[in-house]
Amino acid sequence: MKRTTLSRLRVRALVADRTRGQLLAGAAVIPCALGRAGIAQTKREGDGASPRGAFRLRGGVYRPDHFGGRPPSPLPLRPSAPGDGWCDDARDRRYNRPIRLPAPGVGHERMWREDGLYDLVVDLDYNRDPIRRGHGSAIFxxxxxxxxxxxxxxxxxxxxxxxxxxxxxxxRTRLHIG
Known part of the structure; x- marks a missing residue:
């Protein structure tokens, strides 16, 4: 049986704990974690909030040594590498974009992590076109x-x-947060 591609995903925070929520995907209800500040209408770099809005799934990366091969998905996915990073330094011209590491003096996320959190990452289209410095980066x-x-x-x-x-x-899938 062929499964259809979902056009819309919804994320809602739990009433009792704004840092946890549910992702609604068709009939499935999937538990999820949110930002430490919950969901915010106005996002700023370092505030710990998940941004409210609808975001396109741009594609992603997977850690090839932790998967037997490319995870099946209609999304464009590429293997990550130890030198992959993401610039979260609002002073840098590469803000909210992938970068190569090392990047001395530039604030960044390391995409090749030992804790498994970035074994599989989907880039959400938050603050990407245009990129506004200081409005939040690396929202995945x-x-x-x-x-x-x-x-x-x-x-x-x-x-x-x-x-x-x-x-x-x-x-074409959109993730609606909030």
Missing amino acids: LHVARPGYLPTEGCVALRRADLVRLLRRVGP
């Missing part, structure tokens, strides 16, 4: 910490749920 859909501990502003799912979800999303 990625693997959650055990217990769904809060993120720095991303939406995070259990690894198995993220792998399953990627089979059903594509470039």
Whole structure:
């Protein structure tokens, strides 16, 4: 049986804990972690909030040594490498873009992590066209910490749920947060 690509995903915060939520994907309800500040209408770099809005899934990366091959998905996915980073330094011209590491003196996220959080990452189209410095960077859909501990502003799912979800999303899918 062929599964259809989902056009819309919704994320809503739990009433009792704004750092946790549910991702609604068709009939599936998937637990998720949100930013430590919950969902915010106005996002700023370092505020720990997940941005409210609708975002395109731009594609992503997977850690090839932690997967047997490319995870199945209609989204464009590429293997990550130890030198991959993401600029989160609002003073740098590469702000909110992928960069190569090392990048001395530039604030960044290391995309090749030992904790498994970025084993599979989907780039959300937040603050990308145009990029506004200081309005938040590196907003991803990625693997959650055990217990769904809060993120720095991303939406995070259990690894198995993220792998399953990627089979059903594509470039036309929108993630609605809030």
